[in-house]
Amino acid sequence: MTTLLYEHPSFGAHETPPGHPERSARYEAIARALAAEEFSGLIRRDAPIGDAQAIKRVHAGPYFEIVGKKAPERGFVQFDPDTFMGPSSFEAASRAAGAAVAAVDAIYAGEAKNAFVAARPPGHHATPDRAMGFCFFNTAAVAALHARAVHGAKRVAVVDFDVHHGNGTEAAFWQDEDAFYASSHEFPQYPGTGRASDRGAFDNVANAPLPSGSGGSEFQRAWGKQLLPALADFGPDFIVVSAGFDAHRADPLGGLKLVEEDFAWITREILAVAGDKCGGRLVSALEGGYDLAALAASVSTHVRGLMAA
Secondary structure: EEEEEEHHHHHHOOOOOOOOOOOOHHHHHHHHOOHHHEEEEEEEEEEEOHHHHHHHOOOOOOHEEEEEEEOOOOOOEEOOOOOEEEEEOHHHHHHHHHHHHHHHHHHHHOOOEEEEOOOOOOOOEEEEEEEEEOOOOOOHHHHHHHHHHHHHOOOOEEEEEOOOOOHHHHHHHOOOEEEEEEEEOOOOOOOOOOOOOOOOOOOOOOOOOOOOOEEHHHHHHHHHHHHHHHHHHHHHOOEEEEOOOEEEEEOOOOOOEEEEHHHHHHHHHHHHHHHOOOOOEEEEEEEEOOOOOOOOOOOHHHHHHHHHO
């Protein structure tokens, strides 16, 4: 068995206004990087349209339909100062969630050991009832709750190393005793959440805020001393990674100083917990990363690690 890669032209077609950092060139840079010969062993699959029932496990009520009805035939609909939807955006967001769900199914079917979803838009800022921070549907949370609802994974976890705190995932899991969220992130930074004292209703949230300018040593200390032990103590039956690469030193939207080796390290460490606790079952979904060269190099490093597991 090897690693699945979910991709789709809609991930490049999702439109944002000129000058917006969450641009189609992100997907194109990743696609070029993963076309290299060293990644020929990946099992490549098209991302399917997301199932409404799966998305509604996180986004209950009318939210899914409201987002769909707002999709424009031309131009943009603006959800907040940062979040824009163009004609292709709803399909892309739906396929991002659909790919993560399909990856969970494939792993439980024994078709692969793990998976990477190379999707945009990202998802971890989307709360159960609000689009924000470039995000419409919370891909990682949807995947985790699908593993529990359909495949009997009693305890599910999302781990997040994006430079921004995944407030949407935290909100979705806050009152859920059998869902765990761990995050390292620059603080203070958008969206202003993720204090160390925020621990969830069942001590099921672990936040490691890092001061601006923190580098690999601080990042590895936060994960090695706090977040990874908390993840292991939780004992997940399935792990989803919110894989944001905007903590890279070159990223224009972050103030942390990570390099590719830091992403290689955290990939290995999370995979080690997955191997010990849940038979290696893991899905990784792209979140941020806005310097194209750094994003391509970091994703390559991450996927290389997944393939080596």
